[in-house]
Structure formats: structure tokens, C-alpha cells
Amino acid sequence: MSEKRTEISDIGEFGLIDHLSKKITLKHASSIKGIGDDAAVINSGDHVKVVTTDLLLEGVHFDLTYAPLTHVGFKxxxxxxxxxxxxxxxxxQITVSIALSNRFSLEAVDALYQGINAAAEHYNVDVVGGDTTASRSGLVISVTAIGEAKNEQIVYRSGAKEKDIICVTGDLGAALVGLQILEREKQVFLANPEMKPELDKYQIVTARQLRPEARMDIIHELLELDLIPTSMMDISDGLASELFHICKASRVGVTIYEDKLPIDKQTFDTAVELGMDPITCVLNGGEDYELLFTIDQKDYHKLEKHPDIHFIGHTTKPEEGKYLVTKSGTAMELKAQGWKHF
Amino acid sequence: MSEKRTEISDIGEFGLIDHLSKKITLKHASSIKGIGDDAAVINSGDHVKVVTTDLLLEGVHFDLTYAPLTHVGFKxxxxxxxxxxxxxxxxxQITVSIALSNRFSLEAVDALYQGINAAAEHYNVDVVGGDTTASRSGLVISVTAIGEAKNEQIVYRSGAKEKDIICVTGDLGAALVGLQILEREKQVFLANPEMKPELDKYQIVTARQLRPEARMDIIHELLELDLIPTSMMDISDGLASELFHICKASRVGVTIYEDKLPIDKQTFDTAVELGMDPITCVLNGGEDYELLFTIDQKDYHKLEKHPDIHFIGHTTKPEEGKYLVTKSGTAMELKAQGWKHF
Structure with a gap:
């Protein structure tokens, strides 16, 4: 007699999150928003706290054969x-917990913390707690971040309305292309340890993979412009996947335009060199950590001339679906592939 | 030429925490208390938030050969x-992040979450967020908890004064003795898988190890009694080790009395059966999760008749040192051994 066994890989990460979330109800009035957005929102007197957490494992989220510990800490x-x-x-504030196997020396931990402390300084956050423990296999890092905002400033995934303008910061696809380059050079190195990796011409894409930037600069600019997006997410799983989240949470459709999608020249050239479709990298590449947000048309003039914000399309009625209009004018249905760890 | 390599095991967990903490400074006025207590304290308008996080790894903090997943989630x-x-x-509020290898089915994750949700219900907290990801080797769980208090209610390790009374809830040493029993039965099982483990007579000690209780009942009672301890910690690393923390943070000495130390009969008997010294189990056994706190003598009458709070000694001038007075009246210097994962 065997018990039922359902593989996690059959339902995927989002399926698992949906499955687990169904059993969870919020009881405290102070729990304003729970699972289902980029961070939880907790009432805090005259303001709200936002709380988010990520768990990073060696061999899954980073590979120490090419990722320097300082960069891993920063990331x-x-x-x-x-x-x-x-x-x-x-x-x-942030808390930082680490689990270490005895492969790691104190000097290695110092390198890791050099990156953690550099990021804390760069983003102006205090490291207020954490946990250090042993690991049987490799490095595990768990970070929890706590932020603040006025309640009315919080932007959810669910606030987009029909005919909003879809905005993206920076450029996309670089982190995925960078990962492919690092993996390629790793294989070259493993085959012949005498070979020196050639990374100079791939600096932008590898840096995006190894040491991404959170776009706090944009958040501060939006505050100064007194512009509150109608919805927002960060692009960690890929543009298409994130657009699906916004469509689902906001009950809208989207039309985006291939010729508006931002891609760096090095990302484009490297993708072609690797035999990858650059647009697929932009749509489905994860880990760029750029911001995806929607704005009301009346706010367009505030961002119109911004050098690092791109207007890639607009929201539609939900029944109009999710489409990418190619350079040749063909409307293709968007598919969310996302970034799969399972 | 070799670079300097210092082993983490040479400096230990507390040495590592001290080493890393030295490089951390707090910049935000809202960061009231950072690393160095049971939780961080963050200003939150008319109250404070307290934040704590723990990282638990299979093979280090729990062994799934004898720990049911539901208990692991609860713990x-x-x-x-x-x-x-x-x-x-x-x-x-809590956030819960888990990393899973493909050894774990959806049914296994459900068992884990049954325990997590039972604990959330039991302690009246909302699960507001988390992260789920893949693992190459076993289960990793990271929980962050957020609590609330009025600023003046917060109790630090540093508030004990000379001649305070040292209190301990419940009884100590059970979790360590329970762990030894579980490990013994595991060895028996590994040697002969036909053997059924005999755990009935060890129910109290094994339950303490597998499914410990946080003493929120005591916290609610203290609030009702309008009694604020002068210092407090939970006993996760062992009584002696925690007393050292309070002595260091509060700049006091301590004298505790062997005949006042609370030990359950089953813990005592099982320790003897295992050839362990029961008092050593009480002093150095970790993971009991009872509360250790100090009170001003004027508050003694409020707790005098409490059936589950034990008065084990008193604080002294720091130069008087840290002593255990044995049943025969001998004063022995206390040693902090703590609970070492490294």
C-alpha cells in the first residue's frame, strides 16, 4: 500500500504558494496585507511597515565557483x-541569517559580510539581527528586510486600471545572459583549469547577474515627483511572468510592444552570440531586479523625459488578453515562463 | 603562498557573532535595539515592533528520521x-521561508505546514509572507517573527540590578535528555529496522525536544500582574550560558542554588538511566525554551505562589562572580558551555 505522492515540480513554485496560501487567514487588524505581493504590509501607528524575506542557497541561487562572496552578500x-x-x-532595517559548513573560514565570512555591509550602507539600512548556524552542505543566507511608508503611498500589484501606461526601468535580460556567460566560462574552466576566463567584454551582463542593483533611486524620484504608480512589482522572475501577476491581481489585460522593450546593446549582442533570442531574454529572463509599474495617463508628463524609464505598452480590459505586438505588427499571445528553481 | 585561514570552530558561534557585530553600526533613529538581545526593537509610532529570526537546517537542527514534519513546523x-x-x-506576524529538495512531496510540505499553521493558531500570529525555493540537500526553514509592545514594557538582557531574584519557568534539561533518547532509539533502529522504538516511558522528554512550547502564557500573566522583569531571556542554549549573557549585559554576578533548580522526574530518571548528571543537563541542556528572568525583590510577592515559576537564586555585584551553591553548601564557579552547532 503506498500513500499518495505529489511532486512539487508538478505544481511548480507558484502552484505551491497558491496551495499553501489557501489555508492561511489573517486575524490581526495590523496585518494589512499578507502573502501575494512583493512584501507584507503591517500597520504601525501613523505609518505602515513592509516586510519581505528571501532564502538563498548555494548551488541553487548562487555558484561560488564564479560568484565572489562579497557579491553574494551584496545581492x-x-x-x-x-x-x-x-x-x-x-x-x-534588515536581519541576516547565515548557515555555514566548515568549508568556510572566518576570512570567507568576512568577505560575505563585506558585501552585506556595503549593501546596508548603500541602501541606508541597519542590520538589526540575524542568526548564525552550522550547515552540513554549503552556504545558506536568509535576509528579511523591513521598510516604512505612509499607508497611502503603498503600491500593490492589484491597483492597475484599464488604459494605464506600463513602465519598466533600466533594461532587461542582462542577468540571464550574464548567467549563461558565467556558466559557459565555468565549463571551459572545468575542462581546462589553465584557461583564464574571458569576461572583459561581458562586464555589464555578468555584473547584473552577480551584483544587481535594487532601484531605490527610482522610488525616491517617484516620491519627489509626487507620483504614485497604480501598481508595481520588481522583475525577479521575468517581465512576462510579472505582467501575468499584475493582470491577475488587477484584473486587467496588457498589450506591450516589442520595439519598446529596453535591452542593452551588450545584452543583445551576447544573446545573439549565445544563440539565444534577445526578446525571449527580455521577456523571460529573471533576476534583473528592475521595476515594472503602471501609471495613470495623467501622470505621463511627469516621467515622459526620464532617461531610464521606458513605456512598453498599456493595460486593457481583462477579456482583451495579454499580447506582445511584434515589430512587424503581429499581436502574439504572451506566455509566462518565469524563473523556475523547482 | 597561502592566505590566512581561521576556522569558525576556533572562535565559536558567540565569537563569530561578536566579530561580525563589531562592524555594524545603527544609523536610523527607529532602530532602537540591534544585535545582542533575543530580538531587535524597532520604533513604530506609539509602540515598538520586535523582530527575531531563526534559520533551521535538516541534519543540524532536526533529524527527520525521528522528528515528524508536523512537529518540525510547529517548533x-x-x-x-x-x-x-x-x-x-x-x-x-510571522514569515516562513522553506527550501525543499525533490525528496519532499506536496504531502510532506502539507505535513510541515500543518505544524506551522497549528503553531500560528496556538500563538495567535498571522503568516504574512515567506519564500519557497528548491534545495540541493534537505529541508531548510527560516522563520521571522514580529511582535508588539509598549516601549516601556520591553525587557532587555541588560536590566538586571544587584540583589534581583532570578526566576525560571517550568523545568530544565528535558529537551537535551529527550534528544539523547531519540538518538539512542535511532541507533537501535539503524542497527535493526525490525525493532520498534520504545518511547512510551519517555514521552515528556521527547515531546520537549520535538515540540517545545514558547511560554507566552507566562508573558500574559506578567502583563496581568503588572510585573515587568528587570531582565529576561529564553533558555535556548542552556541555563548557564544564558546566565552568562545576563551577567555580561547587566554587569552583575549571580549565585544560584542547586536545590532550587527545577527538573522534571522523568528528566531526572532518564538522565540517570543514560549515565548523565541531571544537574549538568539542567545547567547546560539547550532547547528547553523556558524563560529566565530577574525581578526586583519588591515584586516577589506577586509570583511567590506561582506553581510554575521557580526562584533559583539572586544577582550579586559583578566582582562576586557567577556561582552555583551545591546541595552540600559548596560554591562552585559556573561554566557556560552552551549549545554548540559549530
């Missing part, structure tokens, strides 16, 4: 700050 | 609630 903080940014909040 | 929450209790605060 572990940055990805959490990016979730705070995605709520339109200002990060204030 | 992962309870140990964090215990840290909130230790600040004299009321827990409100």
Missing part, C-alpha cells in the same frame, strides 16, 4: 531591498 | 515566538 541584501522598493516603501 | 515557529516572549512582547 542577498539587494534582492530584498528590491521587494521593499516594489511596494513604494523605504527600507530601514 | 520552527515556537522557537521564534519564544524570542518575542523573551522581550516581554506579544507576537503578531
Amino acid at each position: 542577498a541584501v539587494a534582492v530584498n531591498i528590491s521587494d521593499i522598493a516594489a511596494m513604494n516603501a523605504i527600507p530601514k | 520552527a515557529v515556537a522557537v521564534n515566538i519564544s524570542d518575542i516572549a523573551a522581550m516581554n512582547a506579544i507576537p503578531k
